[in-house]
Amino acid sequence: MSNVKYTQDHEWVRIDGDVGTIGITEYAQEQLGDVVFVELPEVGKAVTKGGEAAVVESVKAASEVFAPIDGEVVEVNDALAGEPGLVNSDPTGQGWFFKVRVKDASQLDALMDEAAYKSFVEGLH
Amino acid sequence: MRYPPLTDADRREMLAAIGVGSVDDLFRDVPAAAHLDGPIEGLPLAKSEMEVERIVGALASKNLPAGSVPCFLGAGAYRHHIPxxxxxxxxxxxxxxxxxxxxxxxxxxxxxxxxxxxxxxxxxxxxxxxxxxxxxxxxxxxxxxxxxxxxxxxxxxxxxxxxxxxxxxxxxxxxxxxxxxxxxxxxxxxxxxxxxxxxxxxxxxxxxxxxxxxxxxxxxxxxxxxxxxxxxxxxxxxxxxxxxxxxxxxxxxxxxxxxxxxxxxxxxxxxxxxxxxxxxxxxxxxxxxxxxxxxxxxxxxxxxxxxxxxxxxxxxxxxxxxxxxxxxxxxxxxxxxxxxxSLLGEEGFRRLAELNHANAVLLADKLASVPGVEVANDSFFNEFTVRLSKPAAEVVDRLASADQERRVLAGVPVTRLYKNRPELAGLMLVAATETNTEEDMDALVEALREELR
Amino acid sequence: MSGAMNREGRPTRPVEASEAGRAVTATVTGNRGLTVEEPLIFEQDNPGAIGVDLPEPPHVRSRLGAVRPRGRIGLPSLSEPQVVRHYTRLSTRNMGIDTTMYPLGSCTMKHNPRLNEKMARLPGFADLHPMQPMDTVQGALELIDQLAHWLKALTGMPAVAMTPAAGAHGELCGMMAIRSALEDRNDPRRRVLVPESAHGTNPATAAALGYTVDSIPADARGRVDLEAFKAKLGPDVAAIMLTNPNTCGLFESDIVAIAEAVHEVGAFFYCDGANFNAIVGRVRPGDLGIDAMHINLHKTFSTPHGGGGPGAGPVVLSEALAPFAPVPAVVHGPDGRLRLVEHAEGDFAKSFGRMKGFHGQMGMFVRALTYILSHGADGLRQASSDAVLNANYLLARLKDVMTPSFDGPCMHEALFDDRFLKDTGVSTLDFAKAMIDEGFHPMTMYFPLVVHGAMLFEPTESESKETLDAFADTMRALVERAKSGDAGYFQGAPYHTPRRRLDETGAARNPVLRWQPDMPAREAAE
CATH class of the missing domain: 3.40.640.10 (Type I PLP-dependent aspartate aminotransferase-like (Major domain))
Structure with missing residues (x-):
C-alpha cells in the first residue's frame, strides 16, 4: 500500500498510473459516525489541493472533504448515493469518493505515508 | 404580581446557598455605568389581570372587526370560517x-x-x-x-x-x-x-x-x-x-x-x-x-x-x-x-372551494350591474378585479367610514399594493368567501351604486 | 426489534419487556393506559364522514377559465369527534412548559400566560384584515406603536423595526440595515466577525448577505478574547455579531470596549438579543454601545413557542441605522392619527424595503404587550432578576457533582460540559435521555460548541424553588448513577416515553417525508 498517501484532514489518495482515488480514512469515518449522505463533485470539475471537493454528512454534522492534490474529476462513486453507509463499513475500499486525473505528481510528496499518518492520528488523542 | 413563583423567603435562601448577598452581585460583570438601579423611569408598573384586560380591550375596541360588517377584502389574506x-x-x-x-x-x-x-x-x-x-x-x-x-x-x-x-x-x-x-x-x-x-x-x-x-x-x-x-x-x-x-x-x-x-x-x-x-x-x-x-x-x-x-x-x-x-x-x-x-377532508375541502367560487360568481354578476363598475376578469376563483369610475382608494375609505349608515369593507385598492402606479387607481380587488351572505353582497352593491352615482 | 406492526403502526403482538430495568406488563393493544397509540390521520379515512357542515353551493356558471377541474386529492374523511380525539391524543405525546420544567438553554421556555392568548383572540385584533382602511384599525396601530415604545425604552434605543417574523429574520433585518448604511456612505465592507460561541443563525445570516465570516475565539473565561478580537478588526470589517449575554450564559464584561473598538474602525455592532431576557430592566443594551439588536418576543416576552413557532423578531436600531429600516412602519400623522407607511417613499425613501407579507406578527405583538403591561417596569426587572437567580441557584446546587465550564456567576443559564461523565461510558445525550424518564425536559445539548458535550440549563423565572430543588436532587442522583458504572441504563434510556430512541440515521439515509396510500408502516420505515 505504499502508493496511498494521507492528509492532515484525514483524506487518503491512492495512485494508479495518473489517476488518484480519494476517500476519507477509517479515523475520519469513526469521528463522523453514521454517514447519511455524500455530496460528490461533478465529473469534469477541476479540484485544487486543499480546496473543498465533496461534503460528507452524518445525522448531526456536515464536513467538507478537501482534495489532497490538484486534478480533474474523472469518476465519482455513484454507489454512495444509495448506500452512504459504505463510507463507514469500508472507507478505504468501496467507500471511496471520487477519482481525479493527477495534474502534478510532485504534490504527493508533501502528503503523509501510512506510518506517518498513523502516528499523526495517535498524536490526536 | 401573579407570575413569579419565588417568594422573598425563597430568594433569601437561594442567595445564601449561592453565597452572595444580593441579586446585584450576580450582575457584577455588567459595567457599572450601564447598571440600572431600579425600574426604568417613565414606564408604568405592574398591573392586575383585570386592568390589563381593560387596557388591551380598549385598544381592540377602537378597531372595526372584519366580521362585524360585510367584508370583501382579500389580496393575500382571506376571511374564512374556522371551526x-x-x-x-x-x-x-x-x-x-x-x-x-x-x-x-x-x-x-x-x-x-x-x-x-x-x-x-x-x-x-x-x-x-x-x-x-x-x-x-x-x-x-x-x-x-x-x-x-x-x-x-x-x-x-x-x-x-x-x-x-x-x-x-x-x-x-x-x-x-x-x-x-x-x-x-x-x-x-x-x-x-x-x-x-x-x-x-x-x-x-x-x-x-x-x-x-x-x-x-x-x-x-x-x-x-x-x-x-x-x-x-x-x-x-x-x-x-x-x-x-x-x-x-x-x-x-x-x-x-x-x-x-x-x-x-x-x-x-x-x-x-x-x-x-x-x-x-x-x-x-x-x-x-x-x-x-x-x-x-x-x-x-x-x-x-x-x-x-x-x-x-x-x-x-x-x-x-x-x-x-x-x-x-x-x-x-x-x-x-x-x-x-382534517375536519374538511376530501369532501369538505372541495365543498369549501365550490362555495367560495360560487359566491364570487354571484358577487361578480351583481357588481357587473352597477353603473361605474366593470369586472375586469375573464376568469377567477374567489377574488377578481373591478375597475371603478372613481379612484378605488377613496371609494374604499368612504364606504368603511364611521359616518356611513351601513359600513362595508368593499375591497383592496390596487394602488395600496403598488408604489407610484397612478394608472391602477381605478382598480379594486374584491374577494368573496363562504362567510359572505347574499345580504352582504347586496349591501356592497347598494353602497357602490350610491357612491358611484 | 420486537414485533411486526399492522397498518396502524401498532405492534401485532404484545410488546415484551426486553431491556434491563424496564418492567412493562404487556398489553393486548400495545397501549399503556394514558399512552394510547395513534395512527396517522390518513390511516383513519372514513369515507362519507365529514368534520364540517358547509351548505350546498348555489348553482352558478363556472368562471374558472380554461383549467381542468382537479380530480381526487386523497385527503382522509373524518367526523369532528374523530379529529378532536386524534389531536388530543397527539398532544399527550408532547412535553411542554405546562407539563414540566423545560430548561432548554437559549430557548427561554418560560410560562406562557393565558391572558396573552385571550387578548390575542379579541375580534378587534384577531378578526382584522391587514388591508382594512387605516381609519378602521387605529387601535391595532396604537398597539404596535405602544409595543414599539416599550421595546425602545427597555433597550435604550431610538428606533425599532417591527416586521421581522422571528429571531433569524430579525438578524437578517439588522444586517441588511448595516449593509445599507455602509453602501449609503460608499463604504462596502466584506468581513463580519462572529464569536465561535454564536448561534448558528449568525454566521448563516452574514454569509447569506455575502459577507466573509471571520470567527473570533473565546478566552478561558468564556468571553470574547479581546486581544484576538482587536487583531481581527480592520477597515474591511462591516460588523461584529455578538450575543450578550453570550451563549455560555455569561455577560460579555468587555462589551463596552468591544463596542468602542468596533466604532473606531467605522464598523457596526449587531447584538443577538436572544438572551435579552436575562437583563431586561437591569441593563439597556443601548447604554453598551450597540447599533442593532433583535428581540425574540417568543423568548423574552413569553409568546408561546408553539412546537417551533411562530415567533416575532423586532429589531431595535441606532440613529445611524434607523433610516434604512424596513417598511411597513407605523407613523404618527399630523392629525394625531396613526398611519402605516407601506412603501419605501417620503421619509422612508432610504428604507431597504419589505421583508414579508403585510405588517408583522400582530398576534405576537398583542401577546407581548399584554405580558409587558402585566409585569410593568418593576415586574420585568423582577423577572430577569429571578431568571438569573434561578440559574445561579441551579449552578450552586450542581457545581460540586457536575462540571461547570466557567467560573463565577452566570446570567440566566448555567453551562456545564461532560468532564464529570469522563470514563463513565455515559454521553451528554445518554444523560439527557435519562432525564426524560425522570419527567424533565432536557437542557440544550452540544451547544454552544466551545465546550465539549455542552449542557446548557435555562430554568427561567417561572420555576419555583421547590421544582429547582427536585430537579437538582434528580440530577445529583443521576450523576451518582452514571458514576456507579450503570452506563447501560443510560444508553438504553428513555424507557417510559411513547417512543424510545429513534433511528435518526435511517431517517436521514432514506428520507420518508410523507405518508403514501400504499405504504405499510413497517416497510416505509425501513
Whole structure:
C-alpha cells in the first residue's frame, strides 16, 4: 500500500498510473459516525489541493472533504448515493469518493505515508 | 404580581446557598455605568389581570372587526370560517408550550402532526414533498427563488406581473442583498403577459401566481414546458390556498416548487400575521429545500416514530453554509392548518372551494350591474378585479367610514399594493368567501351604486 | 426489534419487556393506559364522514377559465369527534412548559400566560384584515406603536423595526440595515466577525448577505478574547455579531470596549438579543454601545413557542441605522392619527424595503404587550432578576457533582460540559435521555460548541424553588448513577416515553417525508 498517501484532514489518495482515488480514512469515518449522505463533485470539475471537493454528512454534522492534490474529476462513486453507509463499513475500499486525473505528481510528496499518518492520528488523542 | 413563583423567603435562601448577598452581585460583570438601579423611569408598573384586560380591550375596541360588517377584502389574506375545534385544540398546553422537537421521544405529538401537515401540503399542491412550514407565503416565495438558484446554479429570476407585490418585494429584497438578478414585468391585471419570451439560458426560475393577485387563472403547463426547455424551474405561488380544492394543482401543470400562504385554512386574519408559509417540491430536490423537515423512522423497539431529519441543511449545523438562515417556523399555525384540513377532508375541502367560487360568481354578476363598475376578469376563483369610475382608494375609505349608515369593507385598492402606479387607481380587488351572505353582497352593491352615482 | 406492526403502526403482538430495568406488563393493544397509540390521520379515512357542515353551493356558471377541474386529492374523511380525539391524543405525546420544567438553554421556555392568548383572540385584533382602511384599525396601530415604545425604552434605543417574523429574520433585518448604511456612505465592507460561541443563525445570516465570516475565539473565561478580537478588526470589517449575554450564559464584561473598538474602525455592532431576557430592566443594551439588536418576543416576552413557532423578531436600531429600516412602519400623522407607511417613499425613501407579507406578527405583538403591561417596569426587572437567580441557584446546587465550564456567576443559564461523565461510558445525550424518564425536559445539548458535550440549563423565572430543588436532587442522583458504572441504563434510556430512541440515521439515509396510500408502516420505515 505504499502508493496511498494521507492528509492532515484525514483524506487518503491512492495512485494508479495518473489517476488518484480519494476517500476519507477509517479515523475520519469513526469521528463522523453514521454517514447519511455524500455530496460528490461533478465529473469534469477541476479540484485544487486543499480546496473543498465533496461534503460528507452524518445525522448531526456536515464536513467538507478537501482534495489532497490538484486534478480533474474523472469518476465519482455513484454507489454512495444509495448506500452512504459504505463510507463507514469500508472507507478505504468501496467507500471511496471520487477519482481525479493527477495534474502534478510532485504534490504527493508533501502528503503523509501510512506510518506517518498513523502516528499523526495517535498524536490526536 | 401573579407570575413569579419565588417568594422573598425563597430568594433569601437561594442567595445564601449561592453565597452572595444580593441579586446585584450576580450582575457584577455588567459595567457599572450601564447598571440600572431600579425600574426604568417613565414606564408604568405592574398591573392586575383585570386592568390589563381593560387596557388591551380598549385598544381592540377602537378597531372595526372584519366580521362585524360585510367584508370583501382579500389580496393575500382571506376571511374564512374556522371551526371551533381548531382553536380549542391548538391551545392544548402540550402543543402551545412546547418547542421545536429536538427530543423526539417526548415530541411525537408535534412530529406526527408535522408529518401529516407535510403530507397534506404535498397532496393539495400535487407535489411529492413539503416542508414543515415557513413564516408566510411571501417569505416562502423568496426562499423558493434562492433554492432555484442553488439548483440551477443560475442567478436570474423572472417574477410575473401577476405575482402579489408583497411576494415580489420580499423576493426582490433578497435579490438585492444576496445577489441575484430579477426581471419584473409590469403589473398584469388582464393576465395576458408573455413570460415565455423572457426565459433564456441564464434564467433560474419563473415565479408565477395562480390565481394571480388580480384573480386571473391560467393553465401553467405551457409555461412549465418553456421553463424546462431552457433548464429553468417553474415556481408557482398561491395566496389563496382554498383554490386548490377546485383548480388543477400546480404539480400537475409541471411546477418544480410550489409556495403558498396557508392562512386561509385554520388561521385568523389577525391583521396580517402570524401566518403560515407552505413549501412543496419534488423529492429529488429535497436536499436543497429550506426549513425544517419531519421524517418517518422506527424507535429502538421497532415501532414507527417521527424525527426532524436532513437537518444538516440547516443553520445550526451548516452555519455559514446553510441553505437558509431560518430557525423558527410557524409550527402552531401549521397545526391549525392541519386540524382544519382534517375536519374538511376530501369532501369538505372541495365543498369549501365550490362555495367560495360560487359566491364570487354571484358577487361578480351583481357588481357587473352597477353603473361605474366593470369586472375586469375573464376568469377567477374567489377574488377578481373591478375597475371603478372613481379612484378605488377613496371609494374604499368612504364606504368603511364611521359616518356611513351601513359600513362595508368593499375591497383592496390596487394602488395600496403598488408604489407610484397612478394608472391602477381605478382598480379594486374584491374577494368573496363562504362567510359572505347574499345580504352582504347586496349591501356592497347598494353602497357602490350610491357612491358611484 | 420486537414485533411486526399492522397498518396502524401498532405492534401485532404484545410488546415484551426486553431491556434491563424496564418492567412493562404487556398489553393486548400495545397501549399503556394514558399512552394510547395513534395512527396517522390518513390511516383513519372514513369515507362519507365529514368534520364540517358547509351548505350546498348555489348553482352558478363556472368562471374558472380554461383549467381542468382537479380530480381526487386523497385527503382522509373524518367526523369532528374523530379529529378532536386524534389531536388530543397527539398532544399527550408532547412535553411542554405546562407539563414540566423545560430548561432548554437559549430557548427561554418560560410560562406562557393565558391572558396573552385571550387578548390575542379579541375580534378587534384577531378578526382584522391587514388591508382594512387605516381609519378602521387605529387601535391595532396604537398597539404596535405602544409595543414599539416599550421595546425602545427597555433597550435604550431610538428606533425599532417591527416586521421581522422571528429571531433569524430579525438578524437578517439588522444586517441588511448595516449593509445599507455602509453602501449609503460608499463604504462596502466584506468581513463580519462572529464569536465561535454564536448561534448558528449568525454566521448563516452574514454569509447569506455575502459577507466573509471571520470567527473570533473565546478566552478561558468564556468571553470574547479581546486581544484576538482587536487583531481581527480592520477597515474591511462591516460588523461584529455578538450575543450578550453570550451563549455560555455569561455577560460579555468587555462589551463596552468591544463596542468602542468596533466604532473606531467605522464598523457596526449587531447584538443577538436572544438572551435579552436575562437583563431586561437591569441593563439597556443601548447604554453598551450597540447599533442593532433583535428581540425574540417568543423568548423574552413569553409568546408561546408553539412546537417551533411562530415567533416575532423586532429589531431595535441606532440613529445611524434607523433610516434604512424596513417598511411597513407605523407613523404618527399630523392629525394625531396613526398611519402605516407601506412603501419605501417620503421619509422612508432610504428604507431597504419589505421583508414579508403585510405588517408583522400582530398576534405576537398583542401577546407581548399584554405580558409587558402585566409585569410593568418593576415586574420585568423582577423577572430577569429571578431568571438569573434561578440559574445561579441551579449552578450552586450542581457545581460540586457536575462540571461547570466557567467560573463565577452566570446570567440566566448555567453551562456545564461532560468532564464529570469522563470514563463513565455515559454521553451528554445518554444523560439527557435519562432525564426524560425522570419527567424533565432536557437542557440544550452540544451547544454552544466551545465546550465539549455542552449542557446548557435555562430554568427561567417561572420555576419555583421547590421544582429547582427536585430537579437538582434528580440530577445529583443521576450523576451518582452514571458514576456507579450503570452506563447501560443510560444508553438504553428513555424507557417510559411513547417512543424510545429513534433511528435518526435511517431517517436521514432514506428520507420518508410523507405518508403514501400504499405504504405499510413497517416497510416505509425501513
Amino acid at each position: 371551533a375545534a381548531v382553536d380549542h385544540l391548538i391551545q392544548r398546553g402540550e402543543f402551545l408550550t412546547s418547542y421545536t422537537p429536538y427530543q423526539p421521544e417526548v415530541s411525537q405529538g408535534t412530529l406526527q402532526y408535522l408529518f401529516e401537515f407535510q403530507t397534506q401540503v404535498a397532496l393539495i399542491t400535487g407535489m411529492e414533498v413539503a416542508n414543515a412550514s415557513m413564516y408566510d407565503g411571501a417569505t416562502a416565495c423568496a426562499e423558493a427563488v434562492l433554492m432555484a438558484n442553488r439548483l440551477t446554479r443560475r442567478k436570474k429570476a423572472i417574477l410575473s406581473g401577476g405575482l402579489h407585490p408583497h411576494y415580489r418585494d420580499s423576493t426582490a429584497l433578497l435579490g438585492r442583498f444576496i445577489g441575484f438578478d430579477l426581471v419584473r414585468p409590469d403589473p398584469d391585471p388582464q393576465g395576458g403577459e408573455d413570460l415565455v419570451s423572457l426565459i433564456d439560458e441564464e434564467t433560474s426560475c419563473v415565479v408565477v401566481q395562480n390565481p394571480s393577485v388580480f384573480g386571473q387563472i391560467r393553465d401553467l403547463t405551457p409555461l412549465a414546458e418553456a421553463c424546462h426547455a431552457k433548464g429553468a424551474l417553474l415556481i408557482v405561488a398561491i395566496s389563496e390556498v382554498v383554490s386548490l380544492g377546485l383548480l388543477t394543482p400546480p404539480g400537475e401543470m409541471g411546477a418544480d416548487i410550489v409556495v403558498a400562504e396557508g392562512q386561509s385554512i385554520g388561521n385568523a386574519l389577525g391583521f396580517g400575521g402570524p401566518y403560515v408559509g407552505l413549501f412543496a417540491t419534488r423529492q429529488k430536490f429535497v436536499r436543497q429545500m429550506p426549513g425544517r423537515l419531519c421524517g418517518q423512522t422506527v424507535d429502538a423497539d421497532g415501532r414507527r416514530g417521527f424525527v426532524l431529519t436532513l437537518s444538516t441543511r440547516e443553520q445550526h449545523i451548516r452555519r455559514e453554509k446553510a441553505t437558509s438562515n431560518i430557525c423558527t417556523n410557524s409550527g402552531l399555525c401549521a397545526l391549525a392548518f392541519s386540524i382544519h384540513m
